[in-house]
Amino acid sequence: MSALVxxxxxxxxxxxxxxxxxxxxxxxHTPLMSGMNALSGITILGALTTVSIMTKEFNAVISGIVxxxxxxxxxxxxxxxxxxxxxxxxxxxxxxxx
Amino acid sequence: xxxxxxxxxxxxxxxxxxILFGISLMSKVKTAVMGNLxxxxxxxxxxxxxxxxxxxxxxxxxLTICLITLAIGTYIGMYVAKRVKMIQMPELVALLNGxxxxxxxxxxxxxxxxxxxxxxxxxxILALIVGALTFTGSLIAALKLAKLMNGRPxxxxxxxxxxxxxxxxxxxxxxxxxxxxxxxxxxxxxxxVIIALALGSFFGIAFAIRVGGAxxxxxxxxxxxxxxxxxxxxxxxxxxxxxxxxxxIVGASGLLLTQIMCKAMNRSLMxxxxxxxxxxxxxxxxxxxxxxxxxxxxxxxxxxxLKNAKKVIIVPGYGxxxxxxxxxxxxISDTLEKNGTEVKFAIHPxxxxxxxxxxxxxxxxxxxxxxxxxxxxxxxxxxxxDACIVVGANDVTNPxxxxxxxxxxxxxxxxNVDQAKHIIICNYDLKPGYAGVENSLYKRxxxxxxxxxxxxxxxxxLLNDLVEVNVKKQENKSTSELLKQAKKVIIVPGYGxxxxxxxxxxxxxxxxxxxxxxxVKFAIHPxxxxxxxxxxxxxxxAGIEYEQLYEMNDVxxxxxxxDVCIVVGANDVMNPxxxxxxxxxxxxxxxxNVDQAKHVIICNYDLKPGYAGVENPLYKRxxxxxxxxxxxxxxxxNLLSDI
Numbered sequence: 001m002s003a004l005v006x007x008x009x010x011x012x013x014x015x016x017x018x019x020x021x022x023x024x025x026x027x028x029h030t031p032l033m034s035g036m037n038a039l040s041g042i043t044i045l046g047a048l049t050t051v052s053i054m055t056k057e058f059n060a061v062i063s064g065i066v067x068x069x070x071x072x073x074x075x076x077x078x079x080x081x082x083x084x085x086x087x088x089x090x091x092x093x094x095x096x097x098x
Numbered sequence: 099x100x101x102x103x104x105x106x107x108x109x110x111x112x113x114x115x116x117i118l119f120g121i122s123l124m125s126k127v128k129t130a131v132m133g134n135l136x137x138x139x140x141x142x143x144x145x146x147x148x149x150x151x152x153x154x155x156x157x158x159x160x161l162t163i164c165l166i167t168l169a170i171g172t173y174i175g176m177y178v179a180k181r182v183k184m185i186q187m188p189e190l191v192a193l194l195n196g197x198x199x200x201x202x203x204x205x206x207x208x209x210x211x212x213x214x215x216x217x218x219x220x221x222x223i224l225a226l227i228v229g230a231l232t233f234t235g236s237l238i239a240a241l242k243l244a245k246l247m248n249g250r251p252x253x254x255x256x257x258x259x260x261x262x263x264x265x266x267x268x269x270x271x272x273x274x275x276x277x278x279x280x281x282x283x284x285x286x287x288x289x290x291v292i293i294a295l296a297l298g299s300f301f302g303i304a305f306a307i308r309v310g311g312a313x314x315x316x317x318x319x320x321x322x323x324x325x326x327x328x329x330x331x332x333x334x335x336x337x338x339x340x341x342x343x344x345x346x347i348v349g350a351s352g353l354l355l356t357q358i359m360c361k362a363m364n365r366s367l368m369x370x371x372x373x374x375x376x377x378x379x380x381x382x383x384x385x386x387x388x389x390x391x392x393x394x395x396x397x398x399x400x401x402x403x404l405k406n407a408k409k410v411i412i413v414p415g416y417g418x419x420x421x422x423x424x425x426x427x428x429x430i431s432d433t434l435e436k437n438g439t440e441v442k443f444a445i446h447p448x449x450x451x452x453x454x455x456x457x458x459x460x461x462x463x464x465x466x467x468x469x470x471x472x473x474x475x476x477x478x479x480x481x482x483x484d485a486c487i488v489v490g491a492n493d494v495t496n497p498x499x500x501x502x503x504x505x506x507x508x509x510x511x512x513x514n515v516d517q518a519k520h521i522i523i524c525n526y527d528l529k530p531g532y533a534g535v536e537n538s539l540y541k542r543x544x545x546x547x548x549x550x551x552x553x554x555x556x557x558x559x560l561l562n563d564l565v566e567v568n569v570k571k572q573e574n575k576s577t578s579e580l581l582k583q584a585k586k587v588i589i590v591p592g593y594g595x596x597x598x599x600x601x602x603x604x605x606x607x608x609x610x611x612x613x614x615x616x617x618v619k620f621a622i623h624p625x626x627x628x629x630x631x632x633x634x635x636x637x638x639x640a641g642i643e644y645e646q647l648y649e650m651n652d653v654x655x656x657x658x659x660x661d662v663c664i665v666v667g668a669n670d671v672m673n674p675x676x677x678x679x680x681x682x683x684x685x686x687x688x689x690x691n692v693d694q695a696k697h698v699i700i701c702n703y704d705l706k707p708g709y710a711g712v713e714n715p716l717y718k719r720x721x722x723x724x725x726x727x728x729x730x731x732x733x734x735x736n737l738l739s740d741i
Contacts, residue, residue, distance in 0.1 A: 025472070028130060033453055039348050
């Protein structure tokens with residue numbers, strides 16, 4: 001995939017994301033931020049790929065240590081982020097239905 | 099492009115749109131839970147898709163590593179998500195953010211070894227640098243928020259020069275990396291990785307250490323943005339379009355939040371980055387003196403002001419979070435509403451330490467979000483409100499923002515608290531807020547009540563005053579009537595009577611009641627007071643016949659036939675929680691059955707739990723209980739004169 005296309009994808013997704021997120025009221029800024037935080041753990045995809053590439057290029061030990069660390073960190077980010085966001089939102093919602 | 103690849107790209111496109119859809123659902127409370135779930139599921143699918151696309155499933159070694167680490171990460175993540183308290187949310191967000199950044203940095207570092215062209219090389223070293231600075235910056239922010247580190251901005255000698263130099267070195271390193279490749283300078287990649295890692299990490303520290311507490315909302319938002327950008331660049335390095343797209347979205351959201359926060363704090367992003375944060379810290383003594391006088395004057399009428407208010411606006415700030423006073427805020431709001439007062443909450447966008455911080459805290463204590471209003475929605479209502487309660491907020495209420503040209507807060511949007519008819523400020527002290535600009539509200543002579551100190555203490559006092567006012571209003575009519583008509587009265591003395599030296603008043607009261615034809619008995623709990631038989635001694639001293647004093651077992655069955663029971667400074671010994679609150683220190687303790695009396699008059703100093711620390715449910719009983727709070731000497735005197 002050419003560099004140009006990749007950069008184009010970056011620009012488009014950034015703009016679309018910006019426009020959508022603009023609608024989120026300040027009431028929900030903390031959940032929004034922690035949700036986005038969870039999504040930034042999407043780098044997990046890169047981490048998984050790295051494990052694969054590193055194993056091929058070097059050996060399983062290096063890949064396990066370095067790539068594995070990346071996977072663990074990214075996964076904590078993803079799971080912790082979504083989990084905490086869920087907890088918070090449920091808290092908001094509980095009151096809403098009252 | 100093979101069909102397999104095409105299929106992969108289509109799936110990536112769908113997942114991106116799904117995530118965007120999930121985010122768009124986050125704009126309403128009702129749909130936000132679903133939105134978050136959709137994003138989470140899309141992420142999970144993306145992980146599976148990646149495992150398939152890069153053929154990881156067929157490589158047993160790689161697969162094992164991936165599955166084990168995924169499991170470890172999931173476990174830790176779930177643990178964290180479950181255990182964290184709402185008050186710790188800012189530091190958690192910062193910390194998790196840092197993890198994501200570090201993961202991106204590692205991906206970038208690894209890709210530097212395997213990059214096939216200059217684009218990959220540049221993006222991987224950038225991912226490494228941005229990821230590293232996100233990590234160290236977030237770590238510092240988290241430490242500051244968790245108060246493991248001093249929250250004040252730390253400015254090094256020649257800080258500006260140091261950061262600028264670091265940026266220049268970073269640029270040099272990136273250029274060098276490319277030159278190294280093109281002209282084969284034979285600089286080992288590992289060396290470049292280490293240099294880039296060091297520079298990035300250092301820049302993160304230098305940048306975050308200079309940001310002080312109140313600028314944290316901006317910093318966290320910015321770091322959030324950076325972690326997305328780091329992921330996105332890492333995605334460019336490995337050619338993963340899903341990573342590029344989602345990272346970009348996160349970057350945009352963080353940037354948007356950063357903008358909102360900056361605007362709300364009247365800061366330019368550059369100023370924050372360059373550390374032009376807090377200004378002067380001078381405190382004028384004159385203001386402090388002013389207050390002492392006002393405090394006294396104000397204490398008298400503050401509860402009346404609230405009691406008679408038709409509309410009250412509460413403005414929470416970081417001080418509320420620090421004092422953990424949100425529960426008290428809720429109680430005050432409930433009490434006011436019971437009086438028929440309309441209560442609203444005004445939330446400034448940068449109140450607290452992260453975007454939406456106050457909303458989370460207030461929501462945690464069951465304040466419905468419909469009552470939380472944003473700056474623009476409520477600012478016109480201050481002029482119609484009878485009272486405004488400020489809890490630990492300063493700069494966001496400072497009228498100086500309107501006219502003090504040249505000060506850091508000039509032009510910052512503020513809550514029009516000064517337009518309220520009466521302002522009650524529960525701040526810790528009179529020091530200027532984070533921006534270092536004195537708040538002219540503090541000096542206003544009319545319509546401002548300052549309740550200084552820890553908000554949880556001052557609010558409790560306020561609440562007690564309110565409750566007292568409430569109680570007095572309804573009871574003044576009935577209590578004396580009840581006592582006059584009572585055929586049988588039991589008096590329960592406790593240590594509070596001893597403290598107030600009120601035994602003589604108790605005797606007068608009992609004589610008065612007896613002369614009205616009531617049968618008066620005293621119920622003495624074995625541990626009432628500070629020594630065995632303490633109460634008996636005191637009552638005898640006052641001249642009460644010992645035949646009137648009854649031990650617990652002898653009198654306990656009589657409470658249910660009693661018209662009125664008067665409790666004087668006793669708490670734990672008549673706390674009904676002892677019967678059923680398992681696990682509390684008083685559970686199982688024998689108590690006086692005060693709660694069985696037809697009407698209970700409690701003359702205690704305050705509503706705090708007694709020595710055992712267990713709340714007394716009697717205080718909250720809706721009917722048949724009269725609370726006369728304050729020194730028993732005073733309250734009993736009032737009671738006497740009423741009869």
